Amino acid sequence: MQRAIETHKLGKVFRSGFLLKKIPALSDVSLNVEPGTTFGFLGPNGAGKTTTIKLLLGLIRPTFGEARIFGKSVDEVSVRAKIGFLPERPYFYEYLTGLEFLHFCGELFGLNQTDRSRKIESLLNLVHLKGAEHTQLRQYSKGMLQRIGLAQALINDPVLVVLDEPMSGLDPIGRKQVRDIMLHLKEMGKTIFFSTHILSDAELICDQVAILIKGTLKSQGKLESLLDPKTYSIDVCLRGVAPEKFQTIESISNTVVCHNETYTVSVSDESCLSRLLAWVIQEKGQLISVTPRKESLEDMFLEEIQESTR
Amino acid sequence: MKAIRAIAVNTFKEAIRNKILYSLIFFAFIMMLISLVLDQATVGQRNKIIKDLGLGSINLFGIIIAIVVGINLVYQEIENRTIYPLLAKPVKRGQYLLGKYFGILLTLFVETLLMSFFLFLLVLFYEGRIDFYLLLSLATIFIEIAVISAVAIFFSSFSTPFLSGMFTFAIYIIGHLTEYLKQFGNDSGSFLLEKITLFFYYVLPNLERFNFKAEAVYHLSVENDKLVLTILYGVIYITTLMILSVVNFERRDFK
Amino acid sequence: MPLVVNMKDAFVHKMSLRRKKGVFLIGVVCSLFFLQIHIQNSLFRYQSDQEESFLYLPSGAYLKPIALGYDQVLADLLWIKTVSYFGGHYMTDQNYPWLHQMLNVIIDLDPRFDFPYYFGGIVLSLEASQIENANKILERGIQAYPEKWEYPFYIGFNHYYHEGNAETALPYLERASALPSAPDFIRSMMGTLYTKTKSKDMALRFFREAYQNTKDENIRQKIAEKIEALLAEESKNAESD
Incomplete structure (x- = not known):
């Protein structure tokens, strides 16, 4: 089966200023995105995520390497018929109404009037913009712009949806709305490739992730396989034990945090845990919760950045 | 073709809603004012001067709008990032640029048409009849405007609006002086200077070719061949510029 | 690594396609340019049989x-x-x-x-x-x-x-x-003109004044000669009367 996205040692050097100074933005990025996956493209701001996405859409030309979408070179215009794209912080023609804008986008895909009207109707429902379609885009809020952006990206029923920072700059409700739409697309079996620097978003919806730091790809793979499965520590929450009693468990744990007469004790492994639990019962304490802490994307992300700056 | 049309219509809509046509009110106001002032001036000359100034203002307004809209059109779309979702669709960059160009032409055509209509009304009011000779000049003025918008698009395909504006304006001025430039080279007696001026004579648009104001106002006869060649000259010049603009535009990175 | 080879081939193919397109475009632009020169030259012919637009x-x-x-x-x-x-x-x-x-x-x-x-x-x-x-x-x-x-x-x-x-x-x-x-030569020129207009009195008066006002020795000499010639002519005329 053809890969949805496939890049081979993709690199980009920008030339800027009067002297055409070379500014490397991206090097040796080899990505593989299988069809049907939701692929999170992670990295801090300025890592080169948007550059990669622009290369994938032929908006800029690679200095090195090549990018293919469904087996075809991204230079081929026809390939874009299968893609839906939402740019970062989208901004559209101010003076068009939402409806006019979507019709315009549909026309660019060569859709006829009836197909467009039908498609737009269902998209407006999907992105919850029914009722706002006759308003000019300059009166749209940020969240509305993001959602009309999603609608225009979906007008051609794309097989691959490319979203650049779809949730940045939105309030929690806006983020949830966008996330729900993405989950809906995932259910429909679309391949989603999206970039973000907000890790919790990725953790919630991604099957696969790639991490880009300073223009180079650090790791790529299934989210579970990238994360260390081993448990870091176990947090035990308890109350009802006198503070001075905690001196007796110094051998088990040295991190005790007290908050509102609730104590959180961190232990490193299972044997310590059973000793701690025995101690709680012995002291007639009240056990609230036991939470194992696994490596999160956040931890991994920080690790990678620390490594690359070292 | 469908994509070009869609982009052209969209550009036109955007321009209209951007209140570009409000400049027409300004034009009408100036023309009214001038004709009122001239009413006090000598009889007989007044009609000529109204035609002169009318044609002149239509020309100038057209050129100014062509430059201002032409240089900003593509650049703003890149600045505002409205171009990204467009070019991420199955639209060739050439199609995009042509669509934009036709969009400006459509805007300028409507603007010129409305200004001309107003001028005809004014002439009808003062002279008692419609002076169809003016159409000749108005048509060639529109070709000149079309050439200047193509020049503006060409420069903005690789330069900033400020520089493009300067370049386009310079071309507009020099374009009216190329005949003299060539003459100057001929008279200079220097071989090198003669060749250089000849080069510019052919490379720069010879905008005086589109100036039929005297013919229109004094009702001078114009050979059909001359008119056909003039139109052809404009069309070929625009075509060449648009090909070069598309080539530039295709090589461009949208950072 | 069949993928890489495949991509390389495609790359070479793309390059040659691009080059062909480039050559074609250069051809088109050049022919348009020459056509344009030709039209300009034909239009130039129309210009000569018509008065310049200074009418305007x-x-x-x-x-x-x-x-x-x-x-x-x-x-x-x-x-x-x-x-x-x-x-x-x-x-x-x-x-x-x-x-x-x-x-x-x-x-x-x-x-x-x-x-x-x-x-x-x-x-x-x-x-x-x-x-x-x-x-x-x-x-x-x-x-x-x-x-x-x-x-x-x-x-x-x-x-x-x-x-x-x-x-x-x-x-x-x-x-x-x-x-x-x-400059001084205007004075001498005026003297000549006065002489020509036959108002010799005027001429004499003018030369005398000029003689006094002029500092250049050469010109004074010339003026003096003119005065003498005028006086000589006058006495000749008086004799013939």
């Missing part, structure tokens, strides 16, 4: 307010146009129907621009034989620069040289010689 040159009085403060620039541009107009006709028919009007517009726009006065005064009279137009421009020169001796001198010169009229020439020469910057 409005008078400076209208032009000045429209110039929006760029009147000097406009005058300079017109000046360039005028010189090339003169050059063009000098090489061909030596006929300059619009020259004086152009110069007048330049003067309207920029009266302190002095060269058009000289140019008009000399070229219009010597080259275009438009003595009256030349003198009108020079009169405007006198208005703008009353301290310059050249303009009245040229008017006087035009009257005498082109029209053979010493009577009308003399007042201008007198005016020119009265200016502090006037």
